[in-house]
Structure formats: C-alpha cells, structure tokens
Amino acid sequence: MMNVSDCAVTMVPSLKNRALNYGDGCFSTMLSRKGHIQLLDRHTKRLVNDAKKLKIINSKVSFSIDDLKNLIKTFALESYNAAKQSTETKSVETEWQIVKLLIARGDSERGYAPSMDSAPVFIPSAKDYYPVADHTVSLGLAHMKLAEQSILSGVKHLNRLEQVMAKIELADHEGVDDLILTNAKGLVIELTSSNVFYCIDGIWHTPCVEKSGVNGVMRQYILDYMQRNQIICNVSDMHVSALLSAQTAFSCNAVTQLVPVSHVSIGNESTCYDIGPSQCLAQKISDEIAKEKS
Incomplete structure (x- = not known):
C-alpha cells in the first residue's frame, strides 16, 4: 500500500503529469490568515472524499486527512513567513493568503487509462489576498448551461472548462459581477466560482448539486450552521425565475465567505434585494469561523 510519504510534492509538475494532460485530479482553494487555514478540517475531508470518488485513493494508494492537514499546515505557514520577509518590496502588507492544494493522479505515458498504483x-500554491469589506455582487444569467454528470457532481475536479467559459461570458455582461449557472432545464446550480443561497418569504434555499455543480466547503459550513441554529434551508431544484421572487440572497465560497447579492437581472426582469439579512448572517458566520483553530 502506497501512502503520502511515497508521493511527490512539487510546484512544477512534469509534462507527463495527468493533471496537465487530462485534468485528472482534484483541488481545494483555502483562505489562510497569518499562516493558519480556515476550515481546514472541511477542506481536507473534501479532498480525501473527492480523491476516493476519482479513485486516486484506491486499494493500492492511500493518504489520510491527517496527512493532508500536515502538508497544508506546513506549506501555509512557510508561505506566510516567506511573504512577511518580502514585505519591503510591497506597497501594502496583508495577513491573508489564498492557498491551493491540487492533487494529481500522477504521471503516465500517453492514454486515458491510468495506472492505479501511480x-x-x-x-501547493499560495498568493497574497486583500479582502474587500462590505462589498456586494450583482447577478446576471449565463447563456451557457452546465452539463449533468452524476459521477463527478459535487467533486472539485480539475476539469473547470465550464467555469472558464462562464468567466469569458461574464466579461461580455455589462453591469453584473457574476453569473447564475443553470442546467438545460433552467434549474439554478451555482455561480461561476461560488455557491448561492436565496431567501423567499422567510425560507432559505440553495440548489441541489447531486447531478452537477460543486459542493463547496463554505456551502457545507453554512448548511451546518443553519441546522445548528434552526434556520430553515431547503436544498432543492428550483427554476432560475424563482430568484426574481427572493427578498435577499448571497454568494459564498471559502475565500470570500458570504457576499450579499444587491440585485439580479434575468432576461428583461430584475429584482433588487435587501442586503441587510445577508450581511447579518455573513457577520455571524465570519465571527464563528474566526474562532475556529486550524
């Protein structure tokens, strides 16, 4: 049985790496403050679960949540200390970094079929991050549709071409900051790099990601928070037109946390949201996350 000590850690993968050739792997993008990763338990658990779904972890290859925690903790702290030492070259200092860990199946010769024991x-990678306080986002509707693939649904795999094309489309949408991505049936799935929650008549909703989309770490945290605090939230399929009936909404991911949505435009219709409830929830969750230890 191969374990993490047998695996390579590199910032420059080889040209035979399956991540480069086939998008064969998974990743997680994390927020680090002073070298400490927020929601580390959830990130590592998600990475291991995704690696199992992709069969990177199998009967011949294994690594644990603790293995990943140790790797990420060490890298995040080293990256922060290195950034501190180079502050004299920067105009603005920050205690925040975005840390990403990409797990590739490994190297292989030509062909889709992987070696299960590779x-x-x-x-790992890191870059400085400068949070923007009290900002909001406005949403439009993407023309492109997300495909359904139950084997890969919820997985943060390396094939992000749908998100790349959505970002290209976003550049052509004037007056909006992000796009709502739907499936072929017009059901809301997610935003270009975030999950979305919206509230209709006092009931929160978030899209189901069982057939497409990413089950984001922050999405998971918010759902758990709502359950602990007896806040009703339905995880369900809902047509994009339902967003026009919402009173408040927010986007979320592990880096930006919760960002209130100011308004949504769908076709010729638009709705302005009350950002107050989303701001209040965002602050409570941010305060709770800040108390956690990595």
Missing part, C-alpha cells in the same frame, strides 16, 4: 502528486 503515486499522486501534490501541487
């Missing part, structure tokens, strides 16, 4: 390659 050693995974861990590819």
Whole structure:
C-alpha cells in the first residue's frame, strides 16, 4: 500500500503529469490568515472524499486527512513567513493568503487509462489576498448551461472548462459581477466560482448539486450552521425565475465567505434585494469561523 510519504510534492509538475494532460485530479482553494487555514478540517475531508470518488485513493494508494492537514499546515505557514520577509518590496502588507492544494493522479505515458498504483502528486500554491469589506455582487444569467454528470457532481475536479467559459461570458455582461449557472432545464446550480443561497418569504434555499455543480466547503459550513441554529434551508431544484421572487440572497465560497447579492437581472426582469439579512448572517458566520483553530 502506497501512502503520502511515497508521493511527490512539487510546484512544477512534469509534462507527463495527468493533471496537465487530462485534468485528472482534484483541488481545494483555502483562505489562510497569518499562516493558519480556515476550515481546514472541511477542506481536507473534501479532498480525501473527492480523491476516493476519482479513485486516486484506491486499494493500492492511500493518504489520510491527517496527512493532508500536515502538508497544508506546513506549506501555509512557510508561505506566510516567506511573504512577511518580502514585505519591503510591497506597497501594502496583508495577513491573508489564498492557498491551493491540487492533487494529481500522477504521471503516465500517453492514454486515458491510468495506472492505479501511480503515486499522486501534490501541487501547493499560495498568493497574497486583500479582502474587500462590505462589498456586494450583482447577478446576471449565463447563456451557457452546465452539463449533468452524476459521477463527478459535487467533486472539485480539475476539469473547470465550464467555469472558464462562464468567466469569458461574464466579461461580455455589462453591469453584473457574476453569473447564475443553470442546467438545460433552467434549474439554478451555482455561480461561476461560488455557491448561492436565496431567501423567499422567510425560507432559505440553495440548489441541489447531486447531478452537477460543486459542493463547496463554505456551502457545507453554512448548511451546518443553519441546522445548528434552526434556520430553515431547503436544498432543492428550483427554476432560475424563482430568484426574481427572493427578498435577499448571497454568494459564498471559502475565500470570500458570504457576499450579499444587491440585485439580479434575468432576461428583461430584475429584482433588487435587501442586503441587510445577508450581511447579518455573513457577520455571524465570519465571527464563528474566526474562532475556529486550524
């Protein structure tokens, strides 16, 4: 049985790496403050679960949540300390960094079929992050549709071409900050790089990601928070037109946390949201996350 000590950690993968050739792997993008990762338990659990779904972890290859925690903790702290030492070259100092860990199945010769006993390659990266306080986002509707693939649904795999094309489309949408992505039936799935929650008549809703979309770490945290605090939230399929009936909404991911939505435009119709409830919820969740230890 191969374990994490047999695997390579590199910032420069080889040209034979399956991540480069086939998008064969998974990743997680994390927020680090002073070298400490927020929601580390959830990120590592998601990485291991995704690696199992992709069969990177199998009967011949294994690594644990604790293995990933140790790797990420060490890298995040080293990255922060290195950034601190180079502050004299920066005009603005920040205690925040975005840390990403990419797990590739490994290297292989030509062909889609992988070797099930190839050693995974861990590819970490980090960059400084400058949070923007009290900002909001406005939403439009993407023309492109997300495909349904139950085998990969919820997985943060490396094939992000749908999101790339959505970002290209976003550049052509004037007056909006992000786009709502739907499936072929017009059901809301997610935003270009975030999940979405919206409230209709006092009931929160978030899209189901069982057939497409990403089950984001922050989405999971918010759902758990709502359950603990007896806030009703339905995880369900809902047509995009329902967003026009919402009173408040927010986007969320592990880096930006919760960002209130100011308004949504769908076709010729638009709705302005009350950002107050989303701001209040965002502050409570941010305060709770800040108390957690990585």
